[in-house]
Amino acid sequence: MDTTRTEIASLGEFGLIEHLTKNNETHQAGTLLSVGDDAAVIDQFGRQCVISNDLLLEGIHFDLMYTPLKHLGYKAVVVNLSDIYAMMATPTHITLALGISNKFSVEALEEFYEGVYAACDKFNVDLIGGDTSSSKAGFVISVTAIGEVAPDKYVTRSGAKVNDLICVSGDLGAAYLGLQLLEREKRIFLENPQIQPDLENQKYLIGRILKPEPRADIVEWLQEANITPTSMIDVSDGLSSELLHICTASDVGCILYEEKIPVHDDARKVAMEFQIGAAACALSGGEDYELLFTVKQEDYEKVARNNNISVIGYITEKSEGANLLTTGGNKHKLTSAGWNAFS
Amino acid sequence: MDTTRTEIASLGEFGLIEHLTKNNETHQAGTLLSVGDDAAVIDQFGRQCVISNDLLLEGIHFDLMYTPLKHLGYKAVVVNLSDIYAMMATPTHITLALGISNKFSVEALEEFYEGVYAACDKFNVDLIGGDTSSSKAGFVISVTAIGEVAPDKYVTRSGAKVNDLICVSGDLGAAYLGLQLLEREKRIFLENPQIQPDLENQKYLIGRILKPEPRADIVEWLQEANITPTSMIDVSDGLSSELLHICTASDVGCILYEEKIPVHDDARKVAMEFQIGAAACALSGGEDYELLFTVKQEDYEKVARNNNISVIGYITEKSEGANLLTTGGNKHKLTSAGWNAFS
Numbered sequence: 120m121d122t123t124r125t126e127i128a129s130l131g132e133f134g135l136i137e138h139l140t141k142n143n144e145t146h147q148a149g150t151l152l153s154v155g156d157d158a159a160v161i162d163q164f165g166r167q168c169v170i171s172n173d174l175l176l177e178g179i180h181f182d183l184m185y186t187p188l189k190h191l192g193y194k195a196v197v198v199n200l201s202d203i204y205a206m207m208a209t210p211t212h213i214t215l216a217l218g219i220s221n222k223f224s225v226e227a228l229e230e231f232y233e234g235v236y237a238a239c240d241k242f243n244v245d246l247i248g249g250d251t252s253s254s255k256a257g258f259v260i261s262v263t264a265i266g267e268v269a270p271d272k273y274v275t276r277s278g279a280k281v282n283d284l285i286c287v288s289g290d291l292g293a294a295y296l297g298l299q300l301l302e303r304e305k306r307i308f309l310e311n312p313q314i315q316p317d318l319e320n321q322k323y324l325i326g327r328i329l330k331p332e333p334r335a336d337i338v339e340w341l342q343e344a345n346i347t348p349t350s351m352i353d354v355s356d357g358l359s360s361e362l363l364h365i366c367t368a369s370d371v372g373c374i375l376y377e378e379k380i381p382v383h384d385d386a387r388k389v390a391m392e393f394q395i396g397a398a399a400c401a402l403s404g405g406e407d408y409e410l411l412f413t414v415k416q417e418d419y420e421k422v423a424r425n426n427n428i429s430v431i432g433y434i435t436e437k438s439e440g441a442n443l444l445t446t447g448g449n450k451h452k453l454t455s456a457g458w459n460a461f462s
Numbered sequence: 463m464d465t466t467r468t469e470i471a472s473l474g475e476f477g478l479i480e481h482l483t484k485n486n487e488t489h490q491a492g493t494l495l496s497v498g499d500d501a502a503v504i505d506q507f508g509r510q511c512v513i514s515n516d517l518l519l520e521g522i523h524f525d526l527m528y529t530p531l532k533h534l535g536y537k538a539v540v541v542n543l544s545d546i547y548a549m550m551a552t553p554t555h556i557t558l559a560l561g562i563s564n565k566f567s568v569e570a571l572e573e574f575y576e577g578v579y580a581a582c583d584k585f586n587v588d589l590i591g592g593d594t595s596s597s598k599a600g601f602v603i604s605v606t607a608i609g610e611v612a613p614d615k616y617v618t619r620s621g622a623k624v625n626d627l628i629c630v631s632g633d634l635g636a637a638y639l640g641l642q643l644l645e646r647e648k649r650i651f652l653e654n655p656q657i658q659p660d661l662e663n664q665k666y667l668i669g670r671i672l673k674p675e676p677r678a679d680i681v682e683w684l685q686e687a688n689i690t691p692t693s694m695i696d697v698s699d700g701l702s703s704e705l706l707h708i709c710t711a712s713d714v715g716c717i718l719y720e721e722k723i724p725v726h727d728d729a730r731k732v733a734m735e736f737q738i739g740a741a742a743c744a745l746s747g748g749e750d751y752e753l754l755f756t757v758k759q760e761d762y763e764k765v766a767r768n769n770n771i772s773v774i775g776y777i778t779e780k781s782e783g784a785n786l787l788t789t790g791g792n793k794h795k796l797t798s799a800g801w802n803a804f805s
Contacts, residue, residue: 123569124567124569125567125568125569126567126568127562127564127566127567127568127571128564129568130568132594132595135568135571135594136592136593136594138568139571139572139575139592139594140575140589140592142579143579143588143589144579144582144583145588146582146583146586146587146588147554147555147586147587147588149554149555150555150588150590152590153588153589153590153591154589154590154591154592158591159555159557159590159591161554161555161590161608163506163509163511163610166506166509168506168511168608170555170557170590170591170606170608171557171591172515172557172558172559172591172593172604172606173559173593174559174560174561174593174595174602174604176561176595176597176598176599176602177598177599178598178599179561179595179596179597179598180595211490211492211504212490212492212493212502212504212513214502214513214514214515214606215515216515216516216517216604217517218517218519218522218602219470221470221471223470224467224468224469224470225468225469225470225472225473225478225481226466226467226468228470228478228482229482232482232483236485236486236487239487239489240487240489243489243490244489244490245488245489245490245493245496246483246486246496246497247493247495247496247497247502247504247513248496248497248501248502248513248514248515249479249482249483249497250479250515250516250517251475251478251479251482252475252517252519252522252523253522254519254522254599255519255520255521255522255599255600256519256520256521256597256598256599256600256602257598257599259517259519259561259599259602261515261517261559261604263513263515263557263606265504265511265513267506
């Protein structure tokens with residue numbers, strides 16, 4: 120028995136993965152991209168296959184008290200598809216393994232599968248493997264997504280170069296604020312079950328957390344516009360954390376303009392209500408499932424014409440560090456205040 | 463809200479999967495084999511890729527009280543590789559997603575990964591994706607295995623034909639008896655923690671449950687001997703249940719000879735000690751990870767020469783049903799007394 124005990128929290132999620140996989144050896148010549156990106160890439164006889172695998176656990180990633188099962192089924196699929204799109208690849212297949220507690224009925228699972236199939240239909244993906252098992256520990260969802268990409272056309276986190284523009288799709292922070300609304304309504308309900316939740320006016324924010332949409336449209340548009348991002352990642356944890364992933368993997372620094380970060384009006388209003396900065400929600404909130412990517416300067420005009428894409432900063436030398444320029448004109452070191460599952 | 467409530471136990475594991483996936487539609491022309499076999503097969507630009515995804519949950523699939531983490535890491539990988547071999551395919555890659563409770567230390571996870579890497583090294587497989595998350599609900603392990611197979615050379619559960627011979631590799635029932643020994647020692651230990659477990663003489667049985675080996679060697683031998691099984695499945699639940707899967711998928715019946723079922727001497731002795739039939743352990747025990755397959759009559763002589771393969775029966779018309787001929791000369795209907803996770 121080893122007598123040392125190192126707490127997982129001392130490494131954090133990303134430190135932990137790095138620690139455990141640093142001695143990972145490659146046996147297969149077809150392994151093109153391994154642990155450390157949104158998805159892995161393997162060469163299948165000259166064509167390339169992109170694979171991603173995520174777990175969603177009850178009590179960690181979702182709360183069944185306010186998550187309709189159909190939405191959960193949809194979300195479990197699309198968050199995995201988002202990883203495939205973040206490689207500039209096209210998802211084609213998923214497998215789904217479930218751990219199911221006894222409290223579930225067949226009808227409840229039917230609802231969950233309705234959501235799974237809705238996502239499969241929308242994104243033209245086949246469910247090809249189903250495994251179910253009982254669980255003593257809440258609902259456990261494991262989805263593996265498989266996609267395809269033309270040879271060497273996948274985009275990793277590691278290709279950002281000095282002076283590249285930092286772009287992000289859609290808007291950020293809304294999913295986090297939607298979650299805060301749901302958590303508030305839950306507390307109110309638990310204190311007084313007679314009070315019905317009033318979320319009618321917050322459809323946008325609630326929709327962002329319960330039913331995220333992966334940005335297949337952005338990948339398609341980039342391909343049509345003949346723009347190859349130099350790096351790409353999906354925003355699952357928060358803008359800060361994702362941008363730092365790109366900077367670390369690409370060995371560069373960055374300047375991020377707070378005022379350029381796209382925030383939806385509804386998000387801005389609710390952020391004010393909760394007395395938190397809207398930019399903080401974007402930087403550290405997570406679950407937006409937008410695409411964060413870098414492009415060469417020469418692609419600026421093309422990108423600027425797309426209303427669904429914001430240019431929010433640029434890549435610098437590593438020695439300059441990763442910095443946020445606030446609306447007030449101050450310069451702050453960007454920190455990964457994103458989700459640390461073990462803290 | 464739906465007002466009907468159907469208990470999952472009323473469908474059973476296999477009934478549940480069938481119920482939930484019966485309306486599963488195919489969008490991708492490349493989907494060759496979907497839900498319902500050991501693994502799925504997709505066509506990747508003319509070459510074929512085999513995919514399987516399994517969950518292992520603490521308290522359901524393993525008990526950390528008597529499962530060393532290194533063994534668990536090894537087993538989590540090989541039970542998935544076993545699904546790939548059961549398609550007569552060769553595993554090449556795995557992804558691993560973990561849900562980790564706070565009680566785990568980094569050192570504990572290092573032990574687990576040692577087992578994962580040992581399996582990867584032994585079977586020449588690359589770990590290409592790592593996802594970790596915290597878990598409120600014990601240790602959650604999800605492995606996806608990916609393999610390759612020459613075009614249309616994969617073997618499903620559905621090709622068994624009347625008069626084909628039923629074959630099984632290795633021996634059966636030992637894993638179940640190993641588990642009974644561990645459970646007994648656990649009870650004794652919990653009643654009196656001073657008593658140390660005495661399992662020195664039971665290395666074979668304990669090894670079968672804690673460190674199963676997938677039958678890569680059998681797949682290789684079949685390929686070298688130029689034998690193409692007409693159907694194949696791995697024995698994860700129990701011989702009865704697996705043979706019934708083949709009969710149902712192939713639309714045939716079978717005769718299984720009790721006296722031909724291979725049982726290890728150690729298993730026979732311990733079965734006697736526990737006062738259970740050794741054949742019952744083989745039929746209903748599970749977790750042996752041997753390969754059950756059918757071959758044409760003309761392959762009999764080749765198969766008979768391999769000491770690691772037993773011919774245990776033959777395939778009949780469906781109308782004759784699936785039957786067990788006991789050593790005493792009685793004929794019993796084969797029932798899927800295998801594992802039902804929801805009962």
